[in-house]
Amino acid sequence: MKKQILATVIGIFSLNSMSILADQATINDIEAAARALDTVSLQELSQSSDSYDSALANYRLAVSFNVKADSEAANAALDQAMETMEGLTAEEPENPEAWALLGHIYGTKIGFNPMKGMYYGPKAGKSIAKAKELAPENPRVNLVSGVSDYFTPTLFGGSKTTAIKSLSSAINQYADDSDSGYHWGLAEAYVWRGLAQMELGESNKALNDWRAAVAIQPNFYWASTLIEKHQ
Known part of the structure; x- marks a missing residue:
């Protein structure tokens, strides 16, 4: 079972304040x-x-x-x-x-x-x-938040623009996450950001994101399929 020692900093727990015993x-x-x-x-x-x-x-x-x-x-x-x-x-x-x-x-x-x-x-x-x-600066937290924003109707507070913001934050935060013991989702974040870009009519940005996902994970079926469909 995952075990963590959580350090409190002004009442906020972040990934950088954790000592994680996990099986990457x-x-x-x-x-x-x-x-x-x-x-x-x-x-x-x-x-x-x-x-x-x-x-x-x-x-x-x-x-x-x-x-x-x-x-x-x-x-x-x-x-x-x-x-x-x-x-x-x-x-x-x-x-x-x-x-x-x-x-x-x-x-x-x-x-x-x-x-x-x-x-x-x-x-x-x-x-x-x-x-x-x-953990507001945890990459998986921002990945999941971005996916939620992508699917949530505008009437209920969702938006593709907000999704892109959260997913971009996640992508940046993954740079310091490789030894976290929970490291997953970087290529996935690129795919979701690409989907949001495509929804906003930014097809070139979408393709670049999906290509970035394949560069990270060459056998990523989902990203490869999206590239084939839209290029």
Whole structure:
């Protein structure tokens, strides 16, 4: 289980104020399998890991199954990830990484089941707000916040411009994150920023972001597919 020693600085917890005992190698294995949509490896990683790592593996497994149009398996994996992270946030309420991933999972649940937006939307919002309160300069917190802004209707405070701002902050913050033990999401941040750029009519900026994602992760299926579609 992830263990952290949290140092308080004027009541705000940030990634730089944490001493994190974590297994970055497992995170790297999860991300490599996810980029290749390798559901077999992701299932094995979800079972051989615990706590945060297991939840991340199940989250990536859910997304991979969804891409492969296996909605039943996707929802089952996502529900398992959700259960794990709800338990972890209850056990470690001052852990911003846990709140950020839980918010991401709730948001994905809405993507899988839009009719459940009224239920999971407030949960996602509260989880992300808690993560931002604890660690406003954490790259994954800003990644998840940016994705939330991308999908949230303007009427409810979302905006593609705000999404780009949060995602740009995340991309900049990843430079100091490589040894965090939770390092994932840099290429993903570029993809989401590119999607927001495309929505605003900035196709060249979008393509540049997707190419940056592929430069970071050459076998990134999602980014490569977007480039092929829009170039």
